[in-house]
Amino acid sequence: MHDLTRRLEFSAAHRLHSSAFTAEENRTLYGVCNNPHGHGHNYVLDVTLRGEADPVTGMVMDLNRLAVLLDEVLFSVVDHKHLDHDVPWLKGQVSTAENVVAAMWGQLAEPLGPLLYRMRLYESAANFVDYYGPGREA
Numbered sequence: 594m595h596d597l598t599r600r601l602e603f604s605a606a607h608r609l610h611s612s613a614f615t616a617e618e619n620r621t622l623y624g625v626c627n628n629p630h631g632h633g634h635n636y637v638l639d640v641t642l643r644g645e646a647d648p649v650t651g652m653v654m655d656l657n658r659l660a661v662l663l664d665e666v667l668f669s670v671v672d673h674k675h676l677d678h679d680v681p682w683l684k685g686q687v688s689t690a691e692n693v694v695a696a697m698w699g700q701l702a703e704p705l706g707p708l709l710y711r712m713r714l715y716e717s718a719a720n721f722v723d724y725y726g727p728g729r730e731a
């Protein structure tokens with residue numbers, strides 16, 4: 594079994610703010626991340642596929658195909674955008690790394706099928722979230 598990872602880097606703005614809380618509660622909970630006009634991150638996303646290498650090609654998946662898919666489905670939608678305003682599949686959600694990575698999983702679940710094993714989203718060098726799909730464990 595092989596774990597094959599493709600890395601995608603993108604820059605985007607967002608603001609952590611929940612309609613479930615008052616303005617004051619949002620400021621207390623999210624701190625500087627609740628800044629009214631948002632702030633930016635240089636995100637790093639690792640998409641890991643788990644599978645056997647094909648006996649003929651020697652590959653779990655053609656990395657070029659994976660790169661094109663990630664570009665079309667994710668990068669072109671989120672890079673240099675405001676995650677809260679510009680990305681249809683993030684509308685109505687608080688754009689924490691947890692929610693962003695889960696929404697990104699939703700975009701890749703169909704094209705990658707059971708090969709999709711893990712998505713790791715770095716919001717900064719110090720903070721990252723691992724996601725294994727809805728209801729799944731590592």
Ligand code: NI
Pocket residue numbers: 607626632633634
């Ligand atoms: Ni942030």
